Amino acid sequence: MSEVKEKLYTVSIEVNGERREAQVTARLTLVDFLRDTLRLTGTHAGCEHGICGACSVLLDGLPVRSCLMYAVQADGCTITTIEGLAQKDGTPGALQDAFCEAHATQCGYCTPGMIVAAHALLETNAAPGEQEIREAIGGNLCRCTGYQQIVDAIKLAAAKRRGGSAA
């Protein structure tokens, strides 16, 4: 078997505050770049065609599906993955804590995408209502929780960020 030689492109992408350069094929998706090239496996590859939301990352601050773009398209951009949402010392961030506290993870496959989507919501809306929370995670599928605990976790995190109680 002869291997097909594919052209390589240089990309320079800031990931979780660190500038990362690599040579990639044009068809390498951003999610595969993060997982396979950078070994940042917190971002999950689910459906790989834009339905499930498990691969959500922040692109220049906005949540996007990393399976729906190629790494070459992110050249020069800033990416934050689930790893970048932990605290500086690697311990869980407020949202991650809230997901544990409210039992919002079961199998955990959707969790990184859910937290990225929730983070983006709380950055622009400190006190979202239930409907706004459901809208914000509307593009993320969960097959375990029935969503209620996830909604509860986001409410809890929002309250904690505001410095109040969850009620």
Add this chain to the structure above:
Amino acid sequence: MKAAPFEYARPASLAEACGLLAAHGPDAKLIAGGQSLVPMMAMRLARPAWLIDIGRLAELQRIAVPADLPADEDGIFVVGAGVRQCVMERDPLPRASLPLLARALRWVGHAQTRNRGTIGGSIVHGDVSAEIALVACVLDAVLELRDTAGVTEVPAREFFLAPMITSIAPEQCLTEIRFPVWRDPGKNAARGCAFDEVSVRHGDFALVSACAQVVVDADGRCLRAELGIGGVASVPLALPEIGAQLIGLSLSEQTIDEAAAAAAKLLDPEGDLHATADYRRHLARVLVERVLRVAKADAMSKTRVAA
């Protein structure tokens, strides 16, 4: 779920992009947001040899609103093809001048896909259930297409030919969409609009969608109306003949019911795995009723404020 190999170019100008399209012809595809093209390439339903990235071209990012709305003619709201859906969604200008598009946008995919997807990309993709395409047809927008030879204008109502097939040539790039902004309805009348759809889950492709824009006076009499239905034909369907029949009539429940029945009668939808033909026709009738009712109420609430 991995795309076949391709080569990638990110031209610095629209002229350069058109040059690349001319050089590679049907072997090349333009990509901006890629929210429909990337999954198609993942499933290998699309296999371009070249991908030309126009997502960062400033020339495609124009949003221009008519400064003063003339009383005797419609204005034009220009949207660059590369404007991302999230930008239009957050911009207060479209909400004021182009409320129908603003209302349609919340039905387009999810927040995550609207952060990448563009207004023009959704149109050239040519999906029969696409919300932006339906609004372009209903409002009778004009599309500007460019290639190395120059500029061509095509009415949205003539652009769509069949599911995923449009009249755009392989070497052409959609550059802007010119949406008509209806002229000032005058003192005792107001404009209202509505968009609604039914899908399996919110954010999924619509089984059927419908939208309407009307001008009614303080007595509820219809002075102008356009409406259309998505997902029931091989193209997004504007129904100017149904809109024309409403002019001069009081938009009573009975009038709305008759218009919805007449609209449904014109349709010959296809059934598929997701919905039977009969169910689609039923949804079309229900949704036309709903959007006419909501558009009328929207307009009436403004005539009351004006009075």
